[in-house]
Amino acid sequence: MAILIDEKKRVLVQGITGREGRARTRLMREYGTNIIAGVTPGKGGQSVLGVPVFNTPREAVESLGKIDVSVVFVPAAGVKEAAISAIEAGIKLAVLVPDRVPVWDAMEIAAAAKAHHATFLGPNTLGALSPGKAVVGMIGGRAESARQWFKPGVPKGVGVISRSGGMASSTGYYLGQVGVRISTIVHIGGDAVIGIRLPDAALMFEADPLTEAIVIFGEIGSSQEEELAQLIAGGKITKSVIAYIGGKAAREGTRFSHAGAIIEGGRGTHAGKVKALREAGATVVDGFGDLPGAVVEILTKMKGESLMSEAEQKAVWHSAITRIEPNKVAVRGYDIADLMGRVSFGAAVYLILTGELPSTALARLMDAILVSSIDHGATPPSALAARTVASTGATLSASVAAGIMSINRHHGGAIEDCARQLKAIADRAARESISLEEAAMRTLAEMREAGERMSGFGHRLHTKDPRTARLFELAREAGVDGAHMQAARAVEKAFANAKKSLPINVDGAIGAILADLGMTPAAFNGIFMIARTPGLIAHVIEEQRRERPMRRIDPVNHGYDGPPSRTISKSDLL
Numbered sequence: 001m002a003i004l005i006d007e008k009k010r011v012l013v014q015g016i017t018g019r020e021g022r023a024r025t026r027l028m029r030e031y032g033t034n035i036i037a038g039v040t041p042g043k044g045g046q047s048v049l050g051v052p053v054f055n056t057p058r059e060a061v062e063s064l065g066k067i068d069v070s071v072v073f074v075p076a077a078g079v080k081e082a083a084i085s086a087i088e089a090g091i092k093l094a095v096l097v098p099d100r101v102p103v104w105d106a107m108e109i110a111a112a113a114k115a116h117h118a119t120f121l122g123p124n125t126l127g128a129l130s131p132g133k134a135v136v137g138m139i140g141g142r143a144e145s146a147r148q149w150f151k152p153g154v155p156k157g158v159g160v161i162s163r164s165g166g167m168a169s170s171t172g173y174y175l176g177q178v179g180v181r182i183s184t185i186v187h188i189g190g191d192a193v194i195g196i197r198l199p200d201a202a203l204m205f206e207a208d209p210l211t212e213a214i215v216i217f218g219e220i221g222s223s224q225e226e227e228l229a230q231l232i233a234g235g236k237i238t239k240s241v242i243a244y245i246g247g248k249a250a251r252e253g254t255r256f257s258h259a260g261a262i263i264e265g266g267r268g269t270h271a272g273k274v275k276a277l278r279e280a281g282a283t284v285v286d287g288f289g290d291l292p293g294a295v296v297e298i299l300t301k302m303k304g305e306s307l308m309s310e311a312e313q314k315a316v317w318h319s320a321i322t323r324i325e326p327n328k329v330a331v332r333g334y335d336i337a338d339l340m341g342r343v344s345f346g347a348a349v350y351l352i353l354t355g356e357l358p359s360t361a362l363a364r365l366m367d368a369i370l371v372s373s374i375d376h377g378a379t380p381p382s383a384l385a386a387r388t389v390a391s392t393g394a395t396l397s398a399s400v401a402a403g404i405m406s407i408n409r410h411h412g413g414a415i416e417d418c419a420r421q422l423k424a425i426a427d428r429a430a431r432e433s434i435s436l437e438e439a440a441m442r443t444l445a446e447m448r449e450a451g452e453r454m455s456g457f458g459h460r461l462h463t464k465d466p467r468t469a470r471l472f473e474l475a476r477e478a479g480v481d482g483a484h485m486q487a488a489r490a491v492e493k494a495f496a497n498a499k500k501s502l503p504i505n506v507d508g509a510i511g512a513i514l515a516d517l518g519m520t521p522a523a524f525n526g527i528f529m530i531a532r533t534p535g536l537i538a539h540v541i542e543e544q545r546r547e548r549p550m551r552r553i554d555p556v557n558h559g560y561d562g563p564p565s566r567t568i569s570k571s572d573l574l
């Protein structure tokens with residue numbers, strides 16, 4: 001368990017069509033958040049990254065059933081209306097990310113939440129993150145970083161409550177560095193009026209069976225730390241509390257960047273908070289740098305054993321790909337025995353390169369990409385290079401390596417170049433507010449002028465590459481049709497208008513599809529290498545078995561004497 005958010009909670013994103021809403025939806029989903037719907041008034045019926053958009057939270061609930069959490073990425077002036085409409089639709093937790101929400105609006109949201117037995121986090125919050133489960137809001141940034149920084153609470157972890165956004169992530173990061181596992185990190189927000197306050201979050205962690213201690217990044221101003229001290233003293237919080245309070249050097253009237261962090265009339269001082277917490281029995285460290293060590297000391301005492309394995313303690317560098325322990329192998333966190341026989345090779349390739357398992361449709365697409373490039377006869381440079389080296393008596397590994405070494409910009413490498421060129425065309429269309437067709441035409445004209453070639457179009461043999469149409473068909477089935485694929489069609493059209501028959505080829509199709517999947521172009525040639533390796537091995541073995549050493553290999557003139565054309569029978573299918 002965790003508090004506020006986990007991978008099962010059904011999440012709505014309000015403002016999903018906006019810049020931040022769209023970007024965060026992708027990041028939250030990559031981390032594991034179950035985002036089922038989005039809301040932007042007037043944009044109902046659209047979809048963002050495959051998530052259906054509704055006009056109001058009520059419509060979303062009526063169409064999809066219960067929604068647990070709504071995260072709001074709506075500019076400050078619209079937050080009151082957005083939050084109240086979510087609360088009135090029966091959503092019990094609203095996470096209000098925007099800053100500069102008027103205090104009066106926050107008070108009205110609080111009244112609506114109270115009337116509907118709901119709660120809200122923020123405003124001006126980075127949200128909450130339960131390591132290894134889900135994130136709601138902005139904590140941790142990229143999923144891969146968040147995965148590396150915050151150690152999941154398996155089986156238990158500490159709960160982190162922060163009044164500062166930046167320090168919420170930093171606290172989680174430094175705790176992870178010393179092997180401390182975390183159940184949930186909560187940034188409560190620094191505004192004067194907020195929903196879930198520090199004592200409320202502490203009570204949630206107290207009730208959470210998988211939280212073993214509570215770590216606080218507090219600060220001057222308000223009475224939240226003093227209220228927490230009262231809860232500890234009164235026996236309402238029994239778990240160990242380890243705290244750091246920022247703002248020691250602040251004088252009366254000093255205001256941090258947070259509206260709520262101000263000392264007034266002698267209340268909310270650093271000394272007062274430290275004294276109250278210490279007297280109640282909490283551990284309060286003097287410097288932020290002492291916090292991780294203090295947490296380790298308390299947890300070690302509680303458990304009677306060291307938090308980090310010997311191997312973890314000795315580690316001087318880290319890799320986030322595969323974890324190896326005696327009798328255990330986990331790829332990107334998944335037990336290899338669990339993956340075997342259950343996910344296809346394409347899905348495993350996607351997993352190891354992106355860190356996440358693909359959906360079933362994406363796995364099919366990935367498999368199709370790998371199958372499409374498995375071999376292309378004996379004439380491509382990689383096959384010729386592999387055969388030539390094999391004919392010298394070289395080993396299989398040396399011969400295949402020679403083939404792989406010939407995969408470069410003009411062979412296989414068109415995938416990466418094409419993806420980058422398509423992105424430039426899509427970016428240009430957006431930047432210059434012109435259609436993709438116009439952007440493609442202008443770019444091609446400039447390239448012609450500069451004597452450059454568009455990668456991924458035309459083929460020395462095929463006029464209609466059989467692999468391309470099938471890949472686009474599978475991409476459509478998987479719901480993939482983003483800016484790169486659209487730009488590819490625009491380029492094809494621009495060539496056709498110029499009376500040039502240069503249809504998109506398999507490299508171009510793969511580049512466009514992989515880029516629309518959000519994969520990094522740096523890996524694209526690698527995907528071609530993965531796909532082509534079985535073909536190269538077959539060529540090397542055939543060369544070694546059938547041909548004499550040091551033969552003169554004709555690069556073009558050779559025949560085919562394998563099985564005649566045949567179709568796949570049912571028993572051949574998986």
Ligand SMILES: CC(C)(COP(=O)(O)OP(=O)(O)OC[C@H]1O[C@@H](n2cnc3c(N)ncnc32)[C@H](O)[C@@H]1OP(=O)(O)O)[C@@H](O)C(=O)NCCC(=O)NCCS
Nearest residue numbers: 015017018019020039040073074075078082098099125165
């Ligand atoms: C909330 C915030 C992220 C939005 O920024 P943005 O994404 O750049 O804003 P945009 O205008 O692109 O998008 C807002 C979207 O909300 C939509 N929207 C407006 N009112 C809405 C409502 N009641 N319900 C749902 N959506 C609504 C808008 O229509 C817009 O979508 P559109 O572009 O498709 O029309 C930004 O205003 C903000 O507050 N940033 C700071 C957040 C922060 O740092 N917080 C934590 C600090 S520790």
